[in-house]
Amino acid sequence: MLSLKTMTAGPMLHTLRFAAPFAMAALCLWALSARVELPTLADLGALLGRLQLWQWVAACTATAVSFWALGRYDSVAHRHLQTGLDGPQARRAGMAAIAFSQMVGFGLFTGAYARWRLLPGLTAMQSAQLTGMVGLTFMAALATISGVTMVLFAPAPWFSWVGALILVTTACATVVSFLAPALPLGKLHLRWPSLTAMMALATWALLDVAAAGTALWLLLPAGVEIAWTTLLVVYFIALGAAILSSAPGGTGPLELMVLSLLPGESSTGLLAALLAFRLVYYALPAALACAVMLMPRQAQDMRAPLSDPDLLGALRKPASALPEKRPRAETGIIRQNGGHVQAFGFTQVAMLDSPQISVAFFDPLSGDPSEIFAPLRHYARQRNTVPCLYKCSRRTARAARRAGWSVWRIAAEAVVFPTSFSDSGSSHRQLRRKLRHAEKAGLTVHTAPPTLPLYQMQALDQLWQARHGGAHGTTMGRFEANYLAGQRVFLAWQAGKIIGFVSLHTAADEWCLDLIRICPDAPDGTGHILVRTAIAAAADESIARLSLAAVPDHRWAGRMDPGLRRFKSCFAPQWEGRYMACPSWSEMALALAELVRLVHRPGPVTPADPPYRVEGNSADQENLADDAWTNAEDIAAHANEHSFHNEVEDYAIALKRLP
Structure with missing residues (x-):
């Protein structure tokens, strides 16, 4: 009996679904006939015959x-x-x-x-x-x-x-x-x-x-x-x-x-x-x-190549395709935020597609900035999104204005030049004072070894987030092992324990500051000595520019984290304007709202693509291992031998301090 019910329930349900619209139509026609007196066909024909040709x-x-x-x-x-x-x-x-x-x-x-x-x-x-x-x-x-x-x-x-x-x-x-x-x-x-x-x-x-x-x-x-x-x-x-x-x-x-x-x-x-x-x-x-x-179906598939001249040569590449020699090291942020490299012919940009916007970060990776606007606009149109340039330079902003786009200055980027950087002079007086405080507290800073002490760093990141109410994302980096493995990392040690670290995006000619994580009770000057060590390391490698990243620089910027600007000002950087561009002001407003949402409500941290590593022979691998061991010995030599903990011990100590 159960099987019979099961067999008959399906056809009955389909019949009801099929009959329901017809039943609804019949019910409405019955209600209509009960409400008004329906005219005869002759009356309707006479009224239709009176309609003028122009009406039809x-x-x-x-x-x-x-x-x-x-x-x-x-x-x-x-x-x-x-x-x-x-x-x-x-x-x-x-x-x-x-x-x-x-x-x-x-x-x-x-x-x-x-x-x-x-x-x-x-x-x-x-x-x-x-x-x-x-x-x-x-x-x-x-x-x-x-x-x-x-x-x-x-x-x-x-x-x-x-x-x-x-x-x-x-x-x-x-x-x-x-x-x-x-x-x-x-x-x-x-x-x-x-x-x-x-x-x-x-x-x-x-x-x-x-x-x-x-x-x-x-x-x-x-x-x-x-x-x-x-x-x-x-x-x-x-x-x-x-x-x-x-x-x-x-x-x-x-x-x-x-x-x-x-x-x-x-x-x-x-x-x-x-x-x-x-x-x-x-x-x-x-x-x-x-x-x-009823016409014969066409044989060809309609997924033909794009015929739009503005999108000819369009090619999507993964974030791992970022070239080492690129004008902006900070484009490395797309390794974490789900972005990709978008090529429009010879012009390439670091791009992120969000539900509302298609945003190109900074200046183009290659090509002429004036050639990006039409392809970017057509690309965004295919996704029903707003095209946007974010934190581009003055040169690209001028090209955007010439293309008829709306442009707004949103930030100022702090840039130093490592090969000519010096602590001397009145402009670095505050920096020298901070560095003295860090040295008196017994801080030492070293380049992180190839194998990062992730447990200690993660515990420190959790402490930092607990104090600052979480980490922003999308345009700012967040802690994640593969992401950090593709960056240059510097660790601050005190009494054999990591109390702070910074990470930097790297390119052939530029480094850019990304993560700064400082222990809540770290000595004054910890962040300053970390950045100063990074500048010195960049000078040793003949890096021409080092960006301390940008700070807000618009009408309402005075209320947004003034401490960050004071910190970067200690290095007497050169401040360069950064701009945002959209085809219209209404689209600019939508893009700003979306960026605020993405920064303050980022999705879960997803693993970045592992950094590209050159495969070598066994001798090369032994040399790399020797270098890693030497770096580890160097760090240990500068630490207090009696208070030096292994990674698991430091991680446990840090977790106990979490609120």
């Missing part, structure tokens, strides 16, 4: 505009799902799929089938995802548009309250989607559209439904005087009910809602207009869509 032509034009907007809507959805099919054929397939599905009903299934048939490069799963996204986002956009029109053009007082409630809900949902761009569903992660995509979807949806509502308004027969704005509000609500019903063509729910929300108007005239509207907006596009779908 104008309604057809409005319908064409509506479906053109729907094709653009599909393009945004393709870019969000990264199908690689954003082109004219994809837009035409979207228009045909919507025309076919809205006439036949069962939009999720019929729309997915139509897109799959018309786009050979689209898999069945992608087609279903695309159709589902289009349907869900369109309903959300329609609800928002209805809310706005209900507030602005309320036919009755209660419309304003309902519209306001819809807008508040929409605003809250938008904020949540920004703060939590992905929704975990078991093993799946549902990624919300970016704010840029939401704006585009809302714009195309508004154009679509406004044009469709205008087509209905244009087909009103003589004697039916309804304001255009009033009819639009009513049509938006009726359209939502028709879509939710999944009834073929929305038949029943659409008519019932229009007549219910316009009780004082002529029911015969409204039904005649709705019949004409169905001929123009449903039957004609559906006939064209069926003709397109």
